[in-house]
Amino acid sequence: AQKITQTQPGMFVQEKEAVTLDCTYDTSDQSYGLFWYKQPSSGEMIFLIYQGSYDEQNATEGRYSLNFQKARKSANLVISASQLGDSAMYFCAMREVQSGRRALTFGSGTRLQVQP
Amino acid sequence: DTAVSQTPKYLVTQMGNDKSIKCEQNLGHDTMYWYKQDSKKFLKIMFSYNNKELIINETVPNRFSPKSPDKAHLNLHINSLELGDSAVYFCASSQEPGGNTIYFGEGSWLTVV
Numbered sequence: 001a002q003k004i005t006q007t008q009p010g011m012f013v014q015e016k017e018a019v020t021l022d023c024t025y026d027t028s029d030q031s032y033g034l035f036w037y038k039q040p041s042s043g044e045m046i047f048l049i050y051q052g053s054y055d056e057q058n059a060t061e062g063r064y065s066l067n068f069q070k071a072r073k074s075a076n077l078v079i080s081a082s083q084l085g086d087s088a089m090y091f092c093a094m095r096e097v098q099s100g101r102r103a104l105t106f107g108s109g110t111r112l113q114v115q116p
Numbered sequence: 117d118t119a120v121s122q123t124p125k126y127l128v129t130q131m132g133n134d135k136s137i138k139c140e141q142n143l144g145h146d147t148m149y150w151y152k153q154d155s156k157k158f159l160k161i162m163f164s165y166n167n168k169e170l171i172i173n174e175t176v177p178n179r180f181s182p183k184s185p186d187k188a189h190l191n192l193h194i195n196s197l198e199l200g201d202s203a204v205y206f207c208a209s210s211q212e213p214g215g216n217t218i219y220f221g222e223g224s225w226l227t228v229v
Contacts, residue, residue, distance in 0.1 A: 023166060025228035029229065033215070033216055035218065037220070039157075041221065041225050043204065043225070044205060044220065044221075044222045044223060045208075045219075045223070047217060047218065047219060047220070050216045050217060052216060070129075089157060091159065093159075095218075097215075102164060102166075102171070102172070102210070102212060102215060103149060103161035103164050103172050104151075104159075104161065104218060105161075106158070106159040106160060107158070108156075108157070109157050109158075
């Protein structure tokens with residue numbers, strides 16, 4: 001079974017609008033972490049935001065926020081006021097802390113294109 | 117200052133050759149990783165080291181051998197390169213326990229011809 005599912009292969013958004021990128025996860029661990037990374041066309045992996053499973057508040061970092069719904073096992077990324085520079089691949093990832101598996105398991109990614 | 121640096125960034129080589137990719141982190145982290153990103157952009161863990169000790173070794177051909185001379189360095193050596201090894205290889209690091217930030221290097225683009 002897929003541990004991380006990103007159902008949107010591609011998304012379009014108008015500049016200055018908000019966009020939500022979906023991510024659902026599957027784990028039996030009680031302690032885990034959820035990450036979002038941005039990969040622009042230049043190829044580097046840029047860390048955006050982190051949410052711990054025990055964090056009660058949704059994580060926010062500037063224009064990025066993570067809409068964490070634990071019961072639904074979803075960790076959607078919300079980008080507010082989209083900019084042309086936000087055009088990139090976005091990856092959701094999970095780390096299962098309780099099982100001791102420190103490595104990230106990634107989703108298949110969503111390609112976001114911001115239109116002027 | 118680059119936190120996680122990999123060399124080389126681009127590598128084109130012939131089938132059958134042996135090559136190495138080097139990774140260094142200056143974050144003081146104690147855990148390092150190698151990930152492979154295939155042509156469909158899918159990222160998968162290959163290896164992980166914690167304080168020079170191998171802790172994750174996924175199902176990777178034994179032509180791939182990681183080496184960690186110290187906790188700031190994790191190198192990847194690949195023997196007898198095959199066409200299917202063409203990919204982007206990312207090094208990453210984190211501080212354990214906790215590890216709520218995992219930083220990646222810029223990637224090494226390997227093309228086997």
